[in-house]
Amino acid sequence: MSAAVEMLGGFLWTAAAFVLALSIIVTVHEYGHYIIGRLCGIRAEVFSLGFGPRLFSRRDRRGTLWQVAAIPLGGYVRFLGDADAASAGSVAVAPERARQSLNGAPLWARFATVAAGPVFNFILSILVFAGMAIWQGLPVDQVQVGKLHPVPPGVTMQLQPGDRILAVDGRPVASWRDLGLLAESLPARPSHDWTVLREGAEITVPGPDPVPPLVGGVAPRSPAVAAGLQPGDVILAVDGQPVRRFDELRGHVTAAAGKPVVLRVWREGQGEADYTLVPREQDLPTEAGYERRWMIGVQGGGSYFDPAIRSAGPLESLALGAARTWDIIASSVSGLWAMVTGQIGSCNLGGAISIAETTGQAASAGGGNFIWWIAVLSAAIGFLNLLPVPVLDGGHLMFYLYEAVARRRPSARVIDILSALGMAAVLSLMVFGLSNDLFCP
Incomplete structure (x- = not known):
């Protein structure tokens, strides 16, 4: 009985730590989309932490609905004219309000708004690493x-x-x-x-x-x-x-x-x-x-x-934070390329279970380790979101780059097909990572 209680307690601790870390990272990511979009004149209809049924919400004076949903495994910002939380499609908007929609905004505004999510993840990592250098000092x-x-x-x-x-x-x-x-x-x-x-x-x-x-x-x-x-x-x-x-x-x-x-x-x-x-x-x-x-x-x-x-100075700490964030991005690129080219085994790709377990262990090791791990995860998630896969931020940026070069937007049918393929790829990758968690040694 005591072993079962201990196992349940460990599971709840891991789940709570994972949800807290993910909520912080997602909130920063989505706030990047929101605030840069707002500065670029794009109206946010919903800012949601979590998916599914709404638990509680508040509408601000700009008309944005801020909500917390029941499934705390992500979040989204839905802008005016978005067909869904992934901004993969659009719905009709009154002509006088088109400029306030993501789809109707100038190319530069759309690019800045979408890129802001991963950029804010990188900024979070840099600031955390810099703050730890200031707090702990340097040799x-x-x-x-x-x-x-x-x-x-x-x-x-x-x-x-x-x-x-x-x-x-x-x-x-x-x-x-x-x-x-x-x-x-x-x-x-x-x-x-x-x-x-x-x-x-x-x-x-x-x-x-x-x-x-x-x-x-x-x-x-x-x-x-x-x-x-x-x-x-x-x-x-x-x-x-x-x-x-x-x-x-x-x-x-x-x-x-x-x-x-x-x-x-x-x-x-x-x-x-x-x-x-x-x-x-x-x-x-x-x-x-x-x-x-x-x-x-x-x-x-x-x-x-x-x-x-x-003591570490602010500029020195920021430089150190930027260097550590860059190291995480570079190692992510190197590891992904090594898996694609067969240099390392596919079991090196972990899924949600391994990330959750690592988060729980980091939290158990102390607040400093937990905060450090949030910075690592934030940089990694920022990088993954920049991959040129439709439904990810990098996929949207890929469409925008095409538009900038071709002087016209991809057709709606092409976007729908590529988005469906991108969603299938993302889900397949998630299932593959989960299977590694369960079956790889």
Whole structure:
């Protein structure tokens, strides 16, 4: 009985997190259509969050009906003259009001209105990433110790917050990159000599290995999540063989070739425990394309300390937010192309279930992780909406580009046929993603 209650609670939590994230992203997307359309002189008849029966609504002074509908899996703006929520067709409008309809507006106004949805998704991502950079700060340029992490028994830690690292085992360190490269050539052992600048004095103190087997992150929907691993865990051994550095873990997982591996893990406040995981094969991007590897879904946590943090300025944060958003778009393009060309398997395409589960896990990991995931989803959804598929925003923009070049609109019959094909393609893709969620390992 308790297991069933726990499972139900997990399902409700995942569903609530997914609906909340989707509602935020859809609201921003549709508001982009609405506000730019309004500025371009196009009248919005309905702004709906959700589909289906109306739960409650309010009509503003401009005549737009703002409503919340019963099915919270999307939303839409219906402009004057739209035949449906997807703006795939039009209905007759009085001649004196034609300019206020989407179909009767100038080409530039239609283009700007349709493009605004994905653009607002990108803006949301940029602002979220920028806000997180301002809130969390950025690492200082010099190699300086910030927050310390708990260490397991047997590991020596005499570094202190504020220490500026000058050398490890007598080898100089001038940058974080230097520290990472140096770690590869140092012998793996529990203690090293760290030369630091502390309160104006240069001293040498014992400290841990620069790259310990510390879990920095756990990938959603991975064997690590299923087993219960958490950020901050320290992997002590794999199948009884000691692990001194994080990169040693990869060799053990690869050698297992999909067979279960037993991790001996230390966790603060709980001590040591064993976790059994079954590695899965995944396609990972490399400089040469993609590489298939056995993975368990953990990322390295660097060292037992965080870098010292400095404040981030608004312009610097916005630039960082734009760069991260661009990275998401670029990786989406790369991944989609790799699937189309057969470089990676089709199981890499997830559906609604995998997105919902990932959203629930992000919410469980804390508010910061949930907000970060909303930014990732917003950028990905913005990109998907720009694909040149009729019924998506990119399909409308494709028709507008044709109109700009040909100096005439596509015929209504062509638009209807292509829209039907586009809807079939979108539904097929959704079903395919759902089948991957259910049947892919």
